[in-house]
Amino acid sequence: QLSLGALPQEEQVKISGIWRDFASETAERRLLILQGLVNLCCIPQLSYLNRAVPQQLRVDFMAAAPPDISLKILSYLDAKSLCQAAQVSRTWASLANDDILWHRMCVQHIDKVCKKCGWGLPLLDRSGRRIYEATARLSSLVNSSELDSNPVSSVCSPQDNIQFMSDPHTSGASSGFMPFAVIPQRALRIRGREEEGGNVSDSSSTVAGNSHGHRTKRRPWKDIFAERQIVANNWRKFRYRELQVQAHADGILCVQFNDEYMITGSYDSKVHVWDSETMELVSELTGHTMPVRALEFDECKLFSGSLDGTVKIWDYRTGTCIRTLRVFDNGGVISLHHRMGTLVVGGESGTIRVYNIAKMTSFELTGHTDWVNSVRLYGANTLFSCSDDMLVKRWDLEQRQCVRTFSGHSHHVQSLQLSSNGLLKSDSANRKSGQQQLSSRNADNNTRPFMITGSLDSTMRVWDIDTGECLDTIFGHIEGIWSLEFDSLRIVTGSNDGTVKVWDTSSHACLFTLKTTSAAINCVSISDTCIIVGDNDGYVRVYDFRDTHS
Structure with missing residues (x-):
């Protein structure tokens, strides 16, 4: 014109x-x-x-189509393709950055292995995890009316298969309560960091306010995915920051940590409480007269078990011993596990004692003939234990008897860990790792709960909890395995040969090996961002896989 x-x-x-x-x-x-x-x-x-x-x-079909149709098309893309689509134009960016798409992307990958791409992302931090699970449930109701089906689930695995691993470090996070006036300033500082950077979505969660009308800061799901992707890439490429601390004068026998604290027990009969972020010693708990063999803590209290035959219950924030339980008169405490008011203690004589903490009543389970190295509660009335007698036993706490014995190890069984999820086998992960799949007779076991045990025969074994069948035997360590822990993505083992190995939970392939020290590795602990190792020389080593720029 x-x-x-x-x-x-x-x-x-x-x-x-x-x-x-x-x-x-x-x-x-x-x-x-x-x-x-x-x-x-x-x-x-x-x-x-x-x-x-x-x-x-040239016609922009994404701009011409109704938004629901455009979102439906974009929901079939992977994360990399979505990011590329967001660079086409402003219209495409507004669609490709939609919170609905990225929330579903998080649901598909966080704490599980995607069946299509073969990769998974670690869990959120403790404060964001509760909100993530709540918004996932809320969004499953909202999204069912927005789109006629879950497109991402149609490409990858079904959304109803998503389950979360139980985390012993945070299982009591929602049950503990402290009056605001008595919360230590250090805890308030950590809480402030969590609220400032909490993993919360704008559109997939309800914006809640406090009594003063303050609206909590929200984050897009794309930012959450990107943050977890950075950590996942560091795990895949084995990029980490290492910190070494002389935690005790003698060997470390047990370690546990969460976002606030790390607690260690040692041959020197002491329990040390550390700041998880700065690795500074917060307090030293004394009272045991022999080595501290086991410990476990939640938001309120700490249980420590010693070879002096006692279990002490501590308020570890103030350093006060609340109660001392004389568990065994003729032997020491080797292992313990606390869950929902039940405390289980494994002894040097092969006896297991089960306590009801609220009523302070107890009963004994007998069946092992040697040290009970690990005990784990499972469900409402089930207990698993492993021993130096080379056996793993399943107990019914109502009947107070052993209902199944797992045999197969040829040396002392030192550790066991349980999963409430099925063992998710990823075809893509198996192809990439070069590992063969389990035999076809075990194909139907992929959704069943499983157990992993580590032994001084240098092997790990994967067991079907329901049938008692050994699904796989994992080799790799030269000497015996003293400790193991795992989550939905990886297994970490510590050995008498001074190495720490990281394995893929799905394919059982060894991802990498840490040669930490010449001393034996007595205990390991894992979270979504780091590995903590305690050795026989009294050192604690922290391998942090978080973004080095964060």
Whole structure:
């Protein structure tokens, strides 16, 4: 129109008439006229048509389609493709960055292995984990009406298969309560950090306010995915920051940590409480007269078990011993586990004692003939134990008897860990690791709960909890395995040969090996961002896989 306005009036009328006549013709005649015009055009004019016609034919189908259809199309993309789509235009960016898409992407990958891509992301931090699980349940109700199906689940694995591993370090996070006035300033500082950077989504969670009307800061799900992706990439490429601390004067026998504290027990009969962030010693708990063999803590209290035959219950924030339980008169405490008001203690004589903490009543289980190295509660009335007698036993706490014995190890069984999830086998992960799948007779075991045990015969064994069948035997360590822990993505083992190995939970492939020291590794602990190792020389080593720039 600008070029037309620069012409004389007579030519403007003439050209406008030609356009008007062309617009009034039928489609067949328009095509005929165009064919004649193309035949009359010279080379420069044909070049102009070659440039102009593609621009006229280019249609942004994402902008033209209804938003629901566009979101449906984008929901079939992986994370990398979504990020690339967001760079096409502002319209595409507003669609590709939609919180619905990224929430589903988080649901598909966080704390599980995606069956399509073969990768998984670590769990959120403790404060964000509770909100993540709540919003996942809320969004499953909201999204069912927004789109007719879950497109991401249709590409990858079903959404109803998503389960979360129980975390012994945070299992009591929601049960503990302290009046605001008596919460230590250090705890308030950590809580402030959690609220400032809490992993919460804008559109997939309800914005809640406190009594002063303050609205908590929300984060997009894309940011949450990106943060977890950085940590996951560090795990895959084995990038970490290492910190070494002389925690005790003698060997460390047990370690546990969460976002606030790390607690260690040692041959020197002491329990040390550390700041998890700064690795500074917060307090020293004394009272045991022999080595501290086992410990476990939650938000409120700490249980420590010693070879002096006692279990002490501490308020570890103040350093006060609340109660001392004389568990065994003729042997020491080797292992313990506390869950939902039940305390289980394994002894040096092969006896297991079960306490009801609220009523302070107890009973004994007998069946092992040697040290009970690990005890784990499972469900409401089930207990698992492993011993130096090379056996793993399953107990019914209502009947107070052993209902199944797992045999197969050829040396002392030192540790066991349980999963409430099935063992998710990823085809993609297996192909990448070069590992063969389990035999077809075990294919139906992929959704069943499982148990992993470590022994001084240098092997780990994976067991089907329900049937008692050994699903796999994992080799790799040169000497015996003293400790192991695992989550939904990886297994960590510590050995008498001074090495720590990290394994893929799905394929059982060894991902990498840490040669930490010449001393034996007595205990290991794992979270979604770090590995903590305690050795026989009294050192604690922390391998932090978080983003080095955060």
